[in-house]
């Protein structure tokens with residue numbers, strides 16, 4: 067079918083993410099979204115299994131969020147946050163402080179996930195500087211992913227990430243394996259103690275390492291990290307950009323593990339996928355190190371579009387929906403259905419593992435399979451599923467109906483069988 071004029075004219079000017087523009091399958095022209103459906107410019111519809119990198123937790127175009135954004139745009143779309151504050155940001159900060167466990171209560175807004183991690187890292191470095199200590203290093207983990215900006219690239223997995231390509235151009239930090247047994251946890255704790263003099267913080271994604279391959283770990287791993295950080299006097303940063311807002315079945319993964327980090331980062335589903343927004347939230351104890359009569363102790367960061375008013379309105383509306391609907395039960399129902407319906411993939415040749423946590427379903431394939439070739443087959447099945455690395459995964463809207471979810475799992479089984 068012919069593409070619309072804007073596509074043929076504009077495509078030569080568009081540079082896509084993580085894409086070899088010369089050899090990649092051409093992108094699809096999408097015209098509209100609604101619920102869990104993408105409508106293409108040629109009229110075809112696809113059931114969306116990814117929810118736009120798991121941002122659209124309530125499905126696309128949820129009227130409650132759209133109306134809140136429209137109302138905010140009429141009054142005040144955005145205003146600089148230097149010296150000025152507004153109701154949508156104040157309300158959102160209060161709600162996040164109330165939702166998060168412990169005394170995670172000091173909220174710094176930015177506009178993207180990577181930037182919120184950069185802010186978390188800067189907070190940790192400056193926390194120690196303000197207390198008279200220079201601790202330039204972070205401890206991060208294999209298979210971790212924390213963003214694409216330079217400070218965050220340096221704490222991503224060294225082989226999956228861009229370390230090799232940019233060797234010598236990224237900061238050097240301390241890499242470790244996530245402890246998965248009590249013995250490994252003990253060794254990690256001893257090692258961290260020995261390195262603590264130079265370590266500002268340990269950083270990880272809690273329960274699920276997302277972009278590194280949707281790799282799961284248990285709550286005990288996080289409790290071990292918490293204990294090791296406490297014993298060594300090192301801060302713990304949890305990057306909940308993927309896991310936050312119900313994705314794992316708990317509102318936040320740190321709650322499921324029963325621990326409180328010093329700093330947490332949120333983005334992705336924060337606005338229900340409607341506007342770009344992120345937040346870095348610190349405990350009162352971290353904030354105390356900045357709160358002084360010394361001007362130079364202030365946090366030196368300030369994105370132009372931080373606390374964008376319409377984005378904060380979207381996030382408040384998204385939190386309303388979490389209050390009005392039992393999204394966590396919906397995530398649990400998705401979990402049960404994914405477990406039942408992805409299980410048969412175990413028997414397919416070339417399948418290495420099938421795993422499910424909350425509203426995350428993963429089929430891991432043996433290395434070497436050409437996943438690029440699967441992409442058009444999923445489209446032909448009427449679904450939007452984007453394999454990466456060696457995995458085919460689903461992170462649908464928490465509102466997806468059982469029939470649409472079956473369409474997604476059925477498509478995975480059929481495409482991998484072929």
Ligand SMILES: *Cc1c(COP(=O)(O)O)cnc(C)c1O
Nearest residue numbers: 178179180211212213276307308
């Ligand atoms: C997506 C993601 C990021 C980066 O967020 P951007 O908004 O793409 O910059 C960081 N950490 C985790 C865990 C993520 O899933």
